[in-house]
Amino acid sequence: MGRDRNNNGMTGADAGLDLLTAALAGLLAEESASPAPARTAIVAFTRGRGAAAEPVRTLVLPRKIARGGAAADLADRRALVYSLTKTILAAAVLRLAARGMVELDGPAERWLPELAGRPGSVTVAQILTHRAGLPDYGGRPDYHASVAAGAEPWSGDEYLARCGVAEGKGPPVGSFAYSNIGYLLIGRLLERAGGAPLAEVLGREVFAPLGLTSAALLRDRADLDGLFFGLSPTFGEAPVPGAYHPGWVSHGVVAMTAADACRLVHGLTEEYLPGALLRRMRDGLPVGEPMGGRPWVEPSYGLGMMVELDPAAGPYWGHTGGGPGVTPAAYHTPGPIPVSVAVFLDGEDGSLAEWMAVEVLHRLRGGR
Numbered sequence: 001m002g003r004d005r006n007n008n009g010m011t012g013a014d015a016g017l018d019l020l021t022a023a024l025a026g027l028l029a030e031e032s033a034s035p036a037p038a039r040t041a042i043v044a045f046t047r048g049r050g051a052a053a054e055p056v057r058t059l060v061l062p063r064k065i066a067r068g069g070a071a072a073d074l075a076d077r078r079a080l081v082y083s084l085t086k087t088i089l090a091a092a093v094l095r096l097a098a099r100g101m102v103e104l105d106g107p108a109e110r111w112l113p114e115l116a117g118r119p120g121s122v123t124v125a126q127i128l129t130h131r132a133g134l135p136d137y138g139g140r141p142d143y144h145a146s147v148a149a150g151a152e153p154w155s156g157d158e159y160l161a162r163c164g165v166a167e168g169k170g171p172p173v174g175s176f177a178y179s180n181i182g183y184l185l186i187g188r189l190l191e192r193a194g195g196a197p198l199a200e201v202l203g204r205e206v207f208a209p210l211g212l213t214s215a216a217l218l219r220d221r222a223d224l225d226g227l228f229f230g231l232s233p234t235f236g237e238a239p240v241p242g243a244y245h246p247g248w249v250s251h252g253v254v255a256m257t258a259a260d261a262c263r264l265v266h267g268l269t270e271e272y273l274p275g276a277l278l279r280r281m282r283d284g285l286p287v288g289e290p291m292g293g294r295p296w297v298e299p300s301y302g303l304g305m306m307v308e309l310d311p312a313a314g315p316y317w318g319h320t321g322g323g324p325g326v327t328p329a330a331y332h333t334p335g336p337i338p339v340s341v342a343v344f345l346d347g348e349d350g351s352l353a354e355w356m357a358v359e360v361l362h363r364l365r366g367g368r
Helices: 013-029 071-075 084-098 124-128 141-148 156-162 180-194 198-210 258-266 275-282 350-364
Strands: 041-047 057-061 216-218 253-256 299-301 306-308 316-320 327-333 339-345
Touching: 013 041, 013 057, 013 350, 041 258, 041 350, 057 071, 084 124, 084 180, 084 198, 084 253, 084 258, 084 275, 084 316, 084 327, 124 180, 156 180, 180 198, 198 216, 198 258, 253 258, 258 327, 258 339, 316 350, 327 350, 339 350
Parallel strands: none
Antiparallel strands: 041 057, 041 339, 216 253, 299 306, 306 316, 316 327, 327 339
16 A cells, blocks of 8 residues: 555454554555665554553564564664654653743743854744754764764764854744754753753653653663664664764653653643643644655644644644664644554654554544
């Protein structure tokens, strides 16, 4: 089958699961244009509300694992979630905002003197929505060369200096421009406003309240041992652990299981955040035209969340990540039967991860 949304509801628990598994296996088996195609997928999902929510269920595809480990082992394997970490950082900021410790619409310079020399003023919310006029390093050849060489990562201050933050470099304030640098600064804001190292703030504000027992902020190469990875063209035939350093994700990177990534997006409810802040997190602003080959019809970005606004395609929200050797995607759709899903691929194919996630959302929400 092609990567088209499927709105067939489940006709029975077993039959529905078989149909879902077959649909996901079909997507995984399609020929991919990615230079690092996925061979294995870990898919975790749940549906329902509050105490009535179903336990998170995890599938590993294909059932015969081509490389490394039995399916039961992979189901509980942690992976780097790359930019899904942005959703975690944003959730922590909103928890502080709910207690009056951070003002979303106040000047970010209060917590971030690194921005003091830039023209004008920006808010914390503008940083969270990638509209603060901040630069990024994604297109820098020196960044990619350093990662591929297995070099030690730049320090936070070096990221800022190389990208010209103090000199005011960056796109116009108010326009959407994806910026990892912005979330590096959000990490610093959390440490300063939260009064503790970032790992401790995330544990206190996100991991513990949502029951994400596998989640941790990784800091060293040794932390990558045992994680779910495929090969990456960045490192050729060399395994990603040992070649890659998590510090090359400037804002920090979390590792967790697919089940906990699913719990993360399913747990962002009014029991976790006040309704007004939760709605603001999900109220995306348009970021441009539909993205070719991906499921987005009306792509938007909220506070640390990628958001589909088109009512026929969605709505759904969450985040896709990408980096050497693994692609995570975790999304939630609301409604009478809310559904959440997390997909981990052992390859570098954000489009496939998103199509698999959308397939689950549309099937499990009852064909809405």
